[in-house]
Amino acid sequence: MHDQDAIILEPQAPHKASIIWLHGLGADGSDFVPIVPALRLPEDLGIRFIFPHAPQRPVTINHGMVMRAWYDVRDMDLRLNEDTEGIEDSRRILQGLIQKEKDAGIPADKILLAGFSQGGVIALHTGLRYPEPLSGLIALSTYLALPKRLATEVHPANNGMAIFMAHGTMDPVIPIEQGRDSKEQLLGAGYDVEWHEYPMQHAVSLEEIEDIGVWITHRLSGP
Numbered sequence: 001m002h003d004q005d006a007i008i009l010e011p012q013a014p015h016k017a018s019i020i021w022l023h024g025l026g027a028d029g030s031d032f033v034p035i036v037p038a039l040r041l042p043e044d045l046g047i048r049f050i051f052p053h054a055p056q057r058p059v060t061i062n063h064g065m066v067m068r069a070w071y072d073v074r075d076m077d078l079r080l081n082e083d084t085e086g087i088e089d090s091r092r093i094l095q096g097l098i099q100k101e102k103d104a105g106i107p108a109d110k111i112l113l114a115g116f117s118q119g120g121v122i123a124l125h126t127g128l129r130y131p132e133p134l135s136g137l138i139a140l141s142t143y144l145a146l147p148k149r150l151a152t153e154v155h156p157a158n159n160g161m162a163i164f165m166a167h168g169t170m171d172p173v174i175p176i177e178q179g180r181d182s183k184e185q186l187l188g189a190g191y192d193v194e195w196h197e198y199p200m201q202h203a204v205s206l207e208e209i210e211d212i213g214v215w216i217t218h219r220l221s222g223p
Contacts, residue, residue, distance in 0.1 A: 009049040016046030017110040017220045018101040022119025026067045029053045039213035045220050070118045094126040114138035121145045128154045136162040136219045141202055144182035162192045164215045166208050168200035
């Protein structure tokens with residue numbers, strides 16, 4: 001199903017869980033729809049997939065071109081002059097999508113957030129601050145934004161949350177060192193991080209998708 005804000009894939013079985021999956025810079029919600037069959041998830045998990053479209057906004061490093069972006073990127077060094085306002089705006093969008101799933105009868109602990117690149121930034125930023133326990137986070141080829149604010153802003157409801165993180169060893173867009181540094185900060189803060197590296201650039205691979213499918217199945221199985 002398509003709507004103005006997202007592409008939604010309904011489960012064949014009764015709806016028991018939801019995955020909200022955020023795309024990267026310049027893409028849209030359709031970007032990750034094709035991976036769903038490759039995840040090989042059991043139908044009885046009853047997973048609804050929501051693939052939202054980021055807002056259109058000018059992106060500084062792309063000469064101010066307007067494109068779908070969860071926040072502005074102002075410098076090739078992603079740690080410089082971070083777009084706090086844009087990141088917070090997208091956190092509110094994602095919180096609204098979580099609320100829609102809760103309104104549909106899905107408890108927060110059966111809602112999983114996922115994202116690639118910019119989408120992974122927003123999934124991490126939102127999930128770590130969410131006031132109810134979530135099922136977990138998937139953060140692909142991404143990094144932890146506003147890292148100095150982590151200790152004071154995380155919500156204790158999600159202390160120790162399970163996080164699947166993966167990165168390409170040859171990523172020219174977000175260097176793997178940024179992913180590794182973010183992973184170490186999350187581990188140091190007590191989160192349950194499962195870390196994977198793959199011989200690829202700023203992309204996803206079949207092996208990675210298979211690993212994600214196993215992880216999702218483990219997270220959403222059981223009561």
